[in-house]
Amino acid sequence: MNDPGRAHAEFLSTLSVLYVEDDALVRAQLTRFLERRVKHLAVAENGRAGLEAFRTGHHDVVITDIKMPEMDGLQMAEQIKASSRDIPIIVITAYSDRDYLIRAIELGVNRYVTKPIDPDLLVEAIYRAVEVRFKQQEVDRANRRVRDTLEQTVMAMARAIELRDPYTDGHQKRVALLAAAIAEDMGLPPERVDGIRLGALVHDVGKIQVPTEILSKPGALRDVERNIVRLHAKAGEELLGGIDFPWPIAQMVLRHHERLDGSGYPDGLKGDELTLETKIIAVADVAEAMSSHRPYRPALGVKAAIEELRRGSGRIYDGSVVDSCIRVLESRPELIGPPSSPGS
Ligand SMILES: [Fe+2]
Ligand SMILES: [Fe+2]
Known part of the structure:
Protein backbone atom coordinates (compact mmCIF):
# COMPACT_ATOMS: atom_id res chain seq x y z
CA MET A 1 0.00 0.00 0.00
CA ASN A 2 3.05 2.31 -0.12
CA ASP A 3 2.55 2.89 -3.83
CA PRO A 4 -0.09 5.67 -3.92
CA GLY A 5 -1.23 4.65 -7.40
CA ARG A 6 -1.97 1.14 -6.18
CA ALA A 7 -3.61 2.39 -3.02
CA HIS A 8 -5.84 4.66 -5.08
CA ALA A 9 -6.71 1.83 -7.49
CA GLU A 10 -7.66 -0.47 -4.60
CA PHE A 11 -9.73 2.28 -3.06
CA LEU A 12 -11.45 2.97 -6.37
CA SER A 13 -12.44 -0.68 -6.73
CA THR A 14 -14.68 -0.35 -3.65
CA LEU A 15 -16.70 2.61 -4.96
CA SER A 16 -20.05 3.03 -6.58
CA VAL A 17 -19.81 5.85 -9.15
CA LEU A 18 -22.37 7.83 -11.11
CA TYR A 19 -21.00 9.26 -14.37
CA VAL A 20 -22.98 11.84 -16.37
CA GLU A 21 -21.88 12.92 -19.85
CA ASP A 22 -23.82 13.89 -23.01
CA ASP A 23 -21.04 13.38 -25.59
CA ALA A 24 -21.47 9.78 -26.75
CA LEU A 25 -17.83 9.32 -27.73
CA VAL A 26 -16.34 10.72 -24.52
CA ARG A 27 -18.96 8.81 -22.55
CA ALA A 28 -18.08 5.52 -24.22
CA GLN A 29 -14.35 6.03 -23.60
CA LEU A 30 -14.65 7.03 -19.99
CA THR A 31 -17.27 4.38 -19.30
CA ARG A 32 -14.82 1.74 -20.55
CA PHE A 33 -12.10 3.21 -18.36
CA LEU A 34 -14.21 3.49 -15.20
CA GLU A 35 -16.05 0.20 -15.61
CA ARG A 36 -12.85 -1.76 -15.14
CA ARG A 37 -11.82 0.21 -12.09
CA VAL A 38 -14.85 0.81 -9.89
CA LYS A 39 -17.17 -1.57 -8.09
CA HIS A 40 -20.32 -0.27 -9.68
CA LEU A 41 -20.83 2.30 -12.42
CA ALA A 42 -24.08 4.02 -13.35
CA VAL A 43 -24.05 6.15 -16.51
CA ALA A 44 -26.47 8.90 -17.56
CA GLU A 45 -26.50 11.14 -20.64
CA ASN A 46 -27.72 14.42 -19.18
CA GLY A 47 -28.34 16.15 -15.87
CA ARG A 48 -31.97 15.13 -15.64
CA ALA A 49 -31.22 11.45 -16.20
CA GLY A 50 -28.25 11.79 -13.82
CA LEU A 51 -30.47 13.20 -11.08
CA GLU A 52 -32.93 10.37 -11.59
CA ALA A 53 -30.13 7.80 -11.35
CA PHE A 54 -28.78 9.51 -8.24
CA ARG A 55 -32.14 9.39 -6.51
CA THR A 56 -32.76 5.74 -7.25
CA GLY A 57 -29.33 4.33 -6.43
CA HIS A 58 -26.52 4.50 -3.91
CA HIS A 59 -23.40 6.33 -5.10
CA ASP A 60 -20.15 7.23 -3.36
CA VAL A 61 -19.20 9.88 -5.89
CA VAL A 62 -20.70 11.71 -8.90
CA ILE A 63 -18.60 12.63 -11.95
CA THR A 64 -20.28 14.98 -14.38
CA ASP A 65 -19.74 17.05 -17.50
CA ILE A 66 -21.00 20.63 -17.25
CA LYS A 67 -22.65 21.60 -20.53
CA MET A 68 -25.42 19.15 -21.31
CA PRO A 69 -28.93 19.32 -22.81
CA GLU A 70 -32.10 19.15 -20.66
CA MET A 71 -30.28 19.89 -17.39
CA ASP A 72 -26.64 20.91 -17.17
CA GLY A 73 -24.12 19.42 -14.74
CA LEU A 74 -24.26 22.34 -12.33
CA GLN A 75 -28.05 22.39 -12.06
CA MET A 76 -27.86 18.68 -11.30
CA ALA A 77 -25.05 19.24 -8.77
CA GLU A 78 -27.10 21.93 -7.05
CA GLN A 79 -30.03 19.56 -6.59
CA ILE A 80 -27.83 16.69 -5.46
CA LYS A 81 -26.04 18.88 -2.91
CA ALA A 82 -29.39 20.16 -1.64
CA SER A 83 -30.43 16.66 -0.64
CA SER A 84 -27.01 15.08 0.12
CA ARG A 85 -24.54 17.71 1.20
CA ASP A 86 -21.77 15.15 1.78
CA ILE A 87 -21.76 13.43 -1.58
CA PRO A 88 -18.54 14.29 -3.46
CA ILE A 89 -19.06 15.70 -6.96
CA ILE A 90 -16.32 16.01 -9.57
CA VAL A 91 -16.92 18.13 -12.66
CA ILE A 92 -15.21 17.59 -15.96
CA THR A 93 -14.61 20.89 -17.70
CA ALA A 94 -12.94 22.61 -20.62
CA TYR A 95 -10.81 25.70 -19.96
CA SER A 96 -13.48 27.79 -21.63
CA ASP A 97 -15.89 26.94 -18.82
CA ARG A 98 -14.31 29.31 -16.29
CA ASP A 99 -17.55 31.01 -15.36
CA TYR A 100 -19.13 27.62 -14.82
CA LEU A 101 -16.22 26.65 -12.66
CA ILE A 102 -16.73 29.59 -10.33
CA ARG A 103 -20.36 28.60 -9.98
CA ALA A 104 -19.30 25.01 -9.38
CA ILE A 105 -17.13 26.11 -6.46
CA GLU A 106 -20.01 28.14 -5.05
CA LEU A 107 -22.22 25.07 -5.23
CA GLY A 108 -19.75 23.04 -3.20
CA VAL A 109 -18.48 20.87 -6.05
CA ASN A 110 -15.46 19.09 -4.64
CA ARG A 111 -13.03 18.69 -7.55
CA TYR A 112 -12.67 19.38 -11.23
CA VAL A 113 -10.77 17.66 -14.01
CA THR A 114 -10.04 19.40 -17.28
CA LYS A 115 -10.58 18.08 -20.78
CA PRO A 116 -9.02 16.19 -22.44
CA ILE A 117 -9.22 13.86 -19.49
CA ASP A 118 -6.02 12.41 -18.10
CA PRO A 119 -7.21 9.12 -16.54
CA ASP A 120 -4.56 9.24 -13.81
CA LEU A 121 -5.67 12.72 -12.80
CA LEU A 122 -9.28 11.57 -12.75
CA VAL A 123 -8.42 8.65 -10.47
CA GLU A 124 -6.49 11.02 -8.21
CA ALA A 125 -9.44 13.44 -8.15
CA ILE A 126 -11.89 10.66 -7.23
CA TYR A 127 -9.59 9.49 -4.46
CA ARG A 128 -9.14 12.98 -3.02
CA ALA A 129 -12.83 13.80 -3.24
CA VAL A 130 -13.95 10.65 -1.46
CA GLU A 131 -11.14 10.17 1.05
CA VAL A 132 -12.34 12.92 3.40
CA ARG A 133 -15.70 11.22 3.65
CA PHE A 134 -14.17 7.79 4.14
CA LYS A 135 -11.76 9.05 6.78
CA GLN A 136 -14.73 10.49 8.65
CA GLN A 137 -16.42 7.10 8.45
CA GLU A 138 -13.28 5.49 9.86
CA VAL A 139 -13.30 7.96 12.76
CA ASP A 140 -16.99 7.21 13.35
CA ARG A 141 -16.26 3.47 13.37
CA ALA A 142 -13.41 3.95 15.85
CA ASN A 143 -15.67 6.05 18.09
CA ARG A 144 -18.32 3.35 17.98
CA ARG A 145 -15.74 0.75 19.01
CA VAL A 146 -14.69 2.89 21.98
CA ARG A 147 -18.31 3.32 22.97
CA ASP A 148 -18.99 -0.42 22.66
CA THR A 149 -15.99 -1.15 24.88
CA LEU A 150 -17.24 1.39 27.39
CA GLU A 151 -20.67 -0.24 27.45
CA GLN A 152 -19.16 -3.70 27.86
CA THR A 153 -17.07 -2.45 30.79
CA VAL A 154 -20.12 -0.92 32.39
CA MET A 155 -22.05 -4.15 31.90
CA ALA A 156 -19.22 -6.07 33.57
CA MET A 157 -19.55 -3.73 36.57
CA ALA A 158 -23.29 -4.29 36.61
CA ARG A 159 -22.79 -8.05 36.61
CA ALA A 160 -20.21 -7.82 39.37
CA ILE A 161 -22.67 -6.21 41.77
CA GLU A 162 -25.45 -8.62 40.85
CA LEU A 163 -23.22 -11.63 41.47
CA ARG A 164 -22.86 -10.47 45.08
FE1 LIG B 1 -30.72 2.10 44.33
FE1 LIG C 1 -32.28 -0.02 41.97
Whole structure:
Protein backbone atom coordinates (compact mmCIF):
# COMPACT_ATOMS: atom_id res chain seq x y z
CA MET A 1 0.00 0.00 0.00
CA ASN A 2 3.05 2.31 -0.12
CA ASP A 3 2.55 2.89 -3.83
CA PRO A 4 -0.09 5.67 -3.92
CA GLY A 5 -1.23 4.65 -7.40
CA ARG A 6 -1.97 1.14 -6.18
CA ALA A 7 -3.61 2.39 -3.02
CA HIS A 8 -5.84 4.66 -5.08
CA ALA A 9 -6.71 1.83 -7.49
CA GLU A 10 -7.66 -0.47 -4.60
CA PHE A 11 -9.73 2.28 -3.06
CA LEU A 12 -11.45 2.97 -6.37
CA SER A 13 -12.44 -0.68 -6.73
CA THR A 14 -14.68 -0.35 -3.65
CA LEU A 15 -16.70 2.61 -4.96
CA SER A 16 -20.05 3.03 -6.58
CA VAL A 17 -19.81 5.85 -9.15
CA LEU A 18 -22.37 7.83 -11.11
CA TYR A 19 -21.00 9.26 -14.37
CA VAL A 20 -22.98 11.84 -16.37
CA GLU A 21 -21.88 12.92 -19.85
CA ASP A 22 -23.82 13.89 -23.01
CA ASP A 23 -21.04 13.38 -25.59
CA ALA A 24 -21.47 9.78 -26.75
CA LEU A 25 -17.83 9.32 -27.73
CA VAL A 26 -16.34 10.72 -24.52
CA ARG A 27 -18.96 8.81 -22.55
CA ALA A 28 -18.08 5.52 -24.22
CA GLN A 29 -14.35 6.03 -23.60
CA LEU A 30 -14.65 7.03 -19.99
CA THR A 31 -17.27 4.38 -19.30
CA ARG A 32 -14.82 1.74 -20.55
CA PHE A 33 -12.10 3.21 -18.36
CA LEU A 34 -14.21 3.49 -15.20
CA GLU A 35 -16.05 0.20 -15.61
CA ARG A 36 -12.85 -1.76 -15.14
CA ARG A 37 -11.82 0.21 -12.09
CA VAL A 38 -14.85 0.81 -9.89
CA LYS A 39 -17.17 -1.57 -8.09
CA HIS A 40 -20.32 -0.27 -9.68
CA LEU A 41 -20.83 2.30 -12.42
CA ALA A 42 -24.08 4.02 -13.35
CA VAL A 43 -24.05 6.15 -16.51
CA ALA A 44 -26.47 8.90 -17.56
CA GLU A 45 -26.50 11.14 -20.64
CA ASN A 46 -27.72 14.42 -19.18
CA GLY A 47 -28.34 16.15 -15.87
CA ARG A 48 -31.97 15.13 -15.64
CA ALA A 49 -31.22 11.45 -16.20
CA GLY A 50 -28.25 11.79 -13.82
CA LEU A 51 -30.47 13.20 -11.08
CA GLU A 52 -32.93 10.37 -11.59
CA ALA A 53 -30.13 7.80 -11.35
CA PHE A 54 -28.78 9.51 -8.24
CA ARG A 55 -32.14 9.39 -6.51
CA THR A 56 -32.76 5.74 -7.25
CA GLY A 57 -29.33 4.33 -6.43
CA HIS A 58 -26.52 4.50 -3.91
CA HIS A 59 -23.40 6.33 -5.10
CA ASP A 60 -20.15 7.23 -3.36
CA VAL A 61 -19.20 9.88 -5.89
CA VAL A 62 -20.70 11.71 -8.90
CA ILE A 63 -18.60 12.63 -11.95
CA THR A 64 -20.28 14.98 -14.38
CA ASP A 65 -19.74 17.05 -17.50
CA ILE A 66 -21.00 20.63 -17.25
CA LYS A 67 -22.65 21.60 -20.53
CA MET A 68 -25.42 19.15 -21.31
CA PRO A 69 -28.93 19.32 -22.81
CA GLU A 70 -32.10 19.15 -20.66
CA MET A 71 -30.28 19.89 -17.39
CA ASP A 72 -26.64 20.91 -17.17
CA GLY A 73 -24.12 19.42 -14.74
CA LEU A 74 -24.26 22.34 -12.33
CA GLN A 75 -28.05 22.39 -12.06
CA MET A 76 -27.86 18.68 -11.30
CA ALA A 77 -25.05 19.24 -8.77
CA GLU A 78 -27.10 21.93 -7.05
CA GLN A 79 -30.03 19.56 -6.59
CA ILE A 80 -27.83 16.69 -5.46
CA LYS A 81 -26.04 18.88 -2.91
CA ALA A 82 -29.39 20.16 -1.64
CA SER A 83 -30.43 16.66 -0.64
CA SER A 84 -27.01 15.08 0.12
CA ARG A 85 -24.54 17.71 1.20
CA ASP A 86 -21.77 15.15 1.78
CA ILE A 87 -21.76 13.43 -1.58
CA PRO A 88 -18.54 14.29 -3.46
CA ILE A 89 -19.06 15.70 -6.96
CA ILE A 90 -16.32 16.01 -9.57
CA VAL A 91 -16.92 18.13 -12.66
CA ILE A 92 -15.21 17.59 -15.96
CA THR A 93 -14.61 20.89 -17.70
CA ALA A 94 -12.94 22.61 -20.62
CA TYR A 95 -10.81 25.70 -19.96
CA SER A 96 -13.48 27.79 -21.63
CA ASP A 97 -15.89 26.94 -18.82
CA ARG A 98 -14.31 29.31 -16.29
CA ASP A 99 -17.55 31.01 -15.36
CA TYR A 100 -19.13 27.62 -14.82
CA LEU A 101 -16.22 26.65 -12.66
CA ILE A 102 -16.73 29.59 -10.33
CA ARG A 103 -20.36 28.60 -9.98
CA ALA A 104 -19.30 25.01 -9.38
CA ILE A 105 -17.13 26.11 -6.46
CA GLU A 106 -20.01 28.14 -5.05
CA LEU A 107 -22.22 25.07 -5.23
CA GLY A 108 -19.75 23.04 -3.20
CA VAL A 109 -18.48 20.87 -6.05
CA ASN A 110 -15.46 19.09 -4.64
CA ARG A 111 -13.03 18.69 -7.55
CA TYR A 112 -12.67 19.38 -11.23
CA VAL A 113 -10.77 17.66 -14.01
CA THR A 114 -10.04 19.40 -17.28
CA LYS A 115 -10.58 18.08 -20.78
CA PRO A 116 -9.02 16.19 -22.44
CA ILE A 117 -9.22 13.86 -19.49
CA ASP A 118 -6.02 12.41 -18.10
CA PRO A 119 -7.21 9.12 -16.54
CA ASP A 120 -4.56 9.24 -13.81
CA LEU A 121 -5.67 12.72 -12.80
CA LEU A 122 -9.28 11.57 -12.75
CA VAL A 123 -8.42 8.65 -10.47
CA GLU A 124 -6.49 11.02 -8.21
CA ALA A 125 -9.44 13.44 -8.15
CA ILE A 126 -11.89 10.66 -7.23
CA TYR A 127 -9.59 9.49 -4.46
CA ARG A 128 -9.14 12.98 -3.02
CA ALA A 129 -12.83 13.80 -3.24
CA VAL A 130 -13.95 10.65 -1.46
CA GLU A 131 -11.14 10.17 1.05
CA VAL A 132 -12.34 12.92 3.40
CA ARG A 133 -15.70 11.22 3.65
CA PHE A 134 -14.17 7.79 4.14
CA LYS A 135 -11.76 9.05 6.78
CA GLN A 136 -14.73 10.49 8.65
CA GLN A 137 -16.42 7.10 8.45
CA GLU A 138 -13.28 5.49 9.86
CA VAL A 139 -13.30 7.96 12.76
CA ASP A 140 -16.99 7.21 13.35
CA ARG A 141 -16.26 3.47 13.37
CA ALA A 142 -13.41 3.95 15.85
CA ASN A 143 -15.67 6.05 18.09
CA ARG A 144 -18.32 3.35 17.98
CA ARG A 145 -15.74 0.75 19.01
CA VAL A 146 -14.69 2.89 21.98
CA ARG A 147 -18.31 3.32 22.97
CA ASP A 148 -18.99 -0.42 22.66
CA THR A 149 -15.99 -1.15 24.88
CA LEU A 150 -17.24 1.39 27.39
CA GLU A 151 -20.67 -0.24 27.45
CA GLN A 152 -19.16 -3.70 27.86
CA THR A 153 -17.07 -2.45 30.79
CA VAL A 154 -20.12 -0.92 32.39
CA MET A 155 -22.05 -4.15 31.90
CA ALA A 156 -19.22 -6.07 33.57
CA MET A 157 -19.55 -3.73 36.57
CA ALA A 158 -23.29 -4.29 36.61
CA ARG A 159 -22.79 -8.05 36.61
CA ALA A 160 -20.21 -7.82 39.37
CA ILE A 161 -22.67 -6.21 41.77
CA GLU A 162 -25.45 -8.62 40.85
CA LEU A 163 -23.22 -11.63 41.47
CA ARG A 164 -22.86 -10.47 45.08
CA ASP A 165 -26.54 -9.77 45.44
CA PRO A 166 -28.55 -12.60 43.89
CA TYR A 167 -31.86 -11.10 45.02
CA THR A 168 -31.42 -8.18 42.69
CA ASP A 169 -30.03 -10.29 39.85
CA GLY A 170 -31.20 -8.74 36.61
CA HIS A 171 -32.72 -5.71 38.41
CA GLN A 172 -30.41 -3.15 36.81
CA LYS A 173 -30.83 -4.72 33.39
CA ARG A 174 -34.63 -4.57 33.64
CA VAL A 175 -34.51 -0.99 34.95
CA ALA A 176 -32.27 -0.13 31.97
CA LEU A 177 -34.78 -1.65 29.52
CA LEU A 178 -37.67 0.19 31.11
CA ALA A 179 -35.84 3.52 31.50
CA ALA A 180 -34.77 3.44 27.83
CA ALA A 181 -38.33 2.60 26.75
CA ILE A 182 -39.67 5.54 28.80
CA ALA A 183 -37.05 7.88 27.31
CA GLU A 184 -38.01 6.73 23.80
CA ASP A 185 -41.69 7.15 24.56
CA MET A 186 -40.94 10.72 25.68
CA GLY A 187 -39.33 11.37 22.31
CA LEU A 188 -35.76 11.87 23.53
CA PRO A 189 -33.05 11.61 20.86
CA PRO A 190 -31.29 8.20 20.57
CA GLU A 191 -28.03 9.64 21.94
CA ARG A 192 -29.74 10.67 25.18
CA VAL A 193 -31.65 7.38 25.38
CA ASP A 194 -28.31 5.54 25.23
CA GLY A 195 -27.00 7.54 28.19
CA ILE A 196 -30.11 6.81 30.24
CA ARG A 197 -29.86 3.09 29.41
CA LEU A 198 -26.24 3.02 30.56
CA GLY A 199 -26.90 5.03 33.73
CA ALA A 200 -29.76 2.70 34.65
CA LEU A 201 -27.60 -0.33 33.96
CA VAL A 202 -25.22 0.65 36.78
CA HIS A 203 -27.47 2.72 39.02
CA ASP A 204 -27.00 0.36 41.99
CA VAL A 205 -23.30 -0.34 41.44
CA GLY A 206 -22.53 1.34 44.78
CA LYS A 207 -24.15 -1.64 46.52
CA ILE A 208 -20.77 -3.30 46.13
CA GLN A 209 -19.96 -1.49 49.39
CA VAL A 210 -23.00 -2.78 51.23
CA PRO A 211 -22.47 -6.04 53.19
CA THR A 212 -24.27 -9.00 51.58
CA GLU A 213 -25.98 -9.86 54.89
CA ILE A 214 -27.82 -6.56 54.76
CA LEU A 215 -28.66 -6.81 51.05
CA SER A 216 -30.17 -10.25 51.43
CA LYS A 217 -31.68 -9.87 54.88
CA PRO A 218 -35.25 -11.12 55.03
CA GLY A 219 -37.70 -8.84 56.82
CA ALA A 220 -37.45 -5.14 57.55
CA LEU A 221 -34.09 -3.43 57.96
CA ARG A 222 -33.11 -1.64 61.15
CA ASP A 223 -32.45 2.12 60.82
CA VAL A 224 -28.71 1.64 60.93
CA GLU A 225 -28.89 -0.98 58.20
CA ARG A 226 -31.14 1.19 56.06
CA ASN A 227 -28.65 4.03 56.36
CA ILE A 228 -25.87 1.72 55.19
CA VAL A 229 -27.93 0.68 52.16
CA ARG A 230 -28.56 4.33 51.39
CA LEU A 231 -24.83 4.93 51.08
CA HIS A 232 -24.91 3.03 47.77
CA ALA A 233 -25.97 6.11 45.78
CA LYS A 234 -22.94 8.14 46.86
CA ALA A 235 -20.65 5.10 46.63
CA GLY A 236 -21.80 4.53 43.04
CA GLU A 237 -21.02 8.12 42.14
CA GLU A 238 -17.55 7.78 43.63
CA LEU A 239 -16.91 4.57 41.69
CA LEU A 240 -17.97 6.05 38.36
CA GLY A 241 -16.97 9.68 38.86
CA GLY A 242 -13.49 9.17 37.40
CA ILE A 243 -14.78 7.76 34.10
CA ASP A 244 -15.14 10.27 31.29
CA PHE A 245 -18.52 9.14 29.93
CA PRO A 246 -20.17 11.17 27.18
CA TRP A 247 -23.21 11.36 29.52
CA PRO A 248 -23.61 12.40 33.19
CA ILE A 249 -23.68 8.78 34.37
CA ALA A 250 -22.20 9.41 37.83
CA GLN A 251 -24.84 12.07 38.50
CA MET A 252 -27.68 9.74 37.42
CA VAL A 253 -26.32 7.09 39.80
CA LEU A 254 -25.91 9.56 42.68
CA ARG A 255 -29.46 10.86 42.36
CA HIS A 256 -31.59 7.87 41.44
CA HIS A 257 -33.21 7.88 44.91
CA GLU A 258 -33.95 11.61 44.91
CA ARG A 259 -37.66 12.47 44.80
CA LEU A 260 -39.53 15.43 43.33
CA ASP A 261 -40.73 16.70 46.76
CA GLY A 262 -37.29 16.57 48.35
CA SER A 263 -38.03 13.42 50.37
CA GLY A 264 -35.33 11.36 48.67
CA TYR A 265 -31.63 10.89 49.32
CA PRO A 266 -28.69 11.55 49.52
CA ASP A 267 -29.21 15.33 49.10
CA GLY A 268 -32.97 15.81 49.32
CA LEU A 269 -33.01 17.65 45.98
CA LYS A 270 -36.31 18.95 44.63
CA GLY A 271 -38.14 19.39 41.29
CA ASP A 272 -36.00 21.37 38.87
CA GLU A 273 -32.80 20.39 40.65
CA LEU A 274 -33.28 16.93 39.16
CA THR A 275 -32.47 16.20 35.55
CA LEU A 276 -34.88 14.31 33.32
CA GLU A 277 -32.37 11.44 33.26
CA THR A 278 -32.57 11.12 37.03
CA LYS A 279 -36.36 11.35 37.09
CA ILE A 280 -36.68 8.61 34.46
CA ILE A 281 -34.30 6.21 36.20
CA ALA A 282 -36.03 6.86 39.56
CA VAL A 283 -39.43 5.92 38.13
CA ALA A 284 -38.10 2.87 36.27
CA ASP A 285 -36.28 1.74 39.45
CA VAL A 286 -39.42 1.96 41.60
CA ALA A 287 -41.56 0.19 38.98
CA GLU A 288 -39.07 -2.65 38.62
CA ALA A 289 -38.39 -3.00 42.34
CA MET A 290 -42.09 -3.25 43.16
CA SER A 291 -42.75 -5.75 40.40
CA SER A 292 -39.98 -8.10 41.53
CA HIS A 293 -39.33 -10.29 44.48
CA ARG A 294 -37.32 -8.82 47.35
CA PRO A 295 -35.77 -10.73 50.27
CA TYR A 296 -38.26 -9.08 52.63
CA ARG A 297 -41.41 -9.51 50.50
CA PRO A 298 -42.78 -11.36 47.49
CA ALA A 299 -43.25 -9.61 44.15
CA LEU A 300 -46.11 -7.13 44.18
CA GLY A 301 -46.55 -7.17 40.41
CA VAL A 302 -46.73 -4.65 37.60
CA LYS A 303 -50.26 -3.58 38.55
CA ALA A 304 -49.23 -2.59 42.07
CA ALA A 305 -46.25 -0.72 40.64
CA ILE A 306 -48.51 1.27 38.32
CA GLU A 307 -50.82 2.13 41.24
CA GLU A 308 -47.86 3.34 43.31
CA LEU A 309 -46.62 5.52 40.45
CA ARG A 310 -50.12 6.99 39.95
CA ARG A 311 -50.32 7.83 43.66
CA GLY A 312 -46.99 9.65 43.59
CA SER A 313 -47.31 11.21 40.14
CA GLY A 314 -46.51 14.94 40.10
CA ARG A 315 -45.65 14.88 43.79
CA ILE A 316 -42.88 12.30 44.31
CA TYR A 317 -42.32 11.28 40.70
CA ASP A 318 -42.33 13.46 37.59
CA GLY A 319 -45.84 13.40 36.09
CA SER A 320 -44.89 13.09 32.44
CA VAL A 321 -42.31 10.39 33.22
CA VAL A 322 -44.99 8.45 35.11
CA ASP A 323 -47.41 8.82 32.18
CA SER A 324 -44.80 7.44 29.80
CA CYS A 325 -43.86 4.63 32.19
CA ILE A 326 -47.49 3.54 32.53
CA ARG A 327 -47.96 3.67 28.76
CA VAL A 328 -44.87 1.52 28.29
CA LEU A 329 -45.81 -0.99 31.02
CA GLU A 330 -49.37 -1.36 29.78
CA SER A 331 -48.19 -2.18 26.28
CA ARG A 332 -45.02 -4.09 27.21
CA PRO A 333 -45.29 -5.49 30.78
CA GLU A 334 -42.73 -8.15 29.85
CA LEU A 335 -40.00 -5.48 30.08
CA ILE A 336 -39.88 -5.93 33.85
CA GLY A 337 -41.97 -9.08 34.31
CA PRO A 338 -42.84 -11.81 34.77
CA PRO A 339 -42.08 -11.38 38.48
CA SER A 340 -38.85 -13.15 39.37
CA SER A 341 -38.78 -16.04 41.82
CA PRO A 342 -36.55 -15.90 44.93
CA GLY A 343 -32.91 -15.94 43.97
CA SER A 344 -33.59 -15.48 40.27
FE1 LIG B 1 -30.72 2.10 44.33
FE1 LIG C 1 -32.28 -0.02 41.97
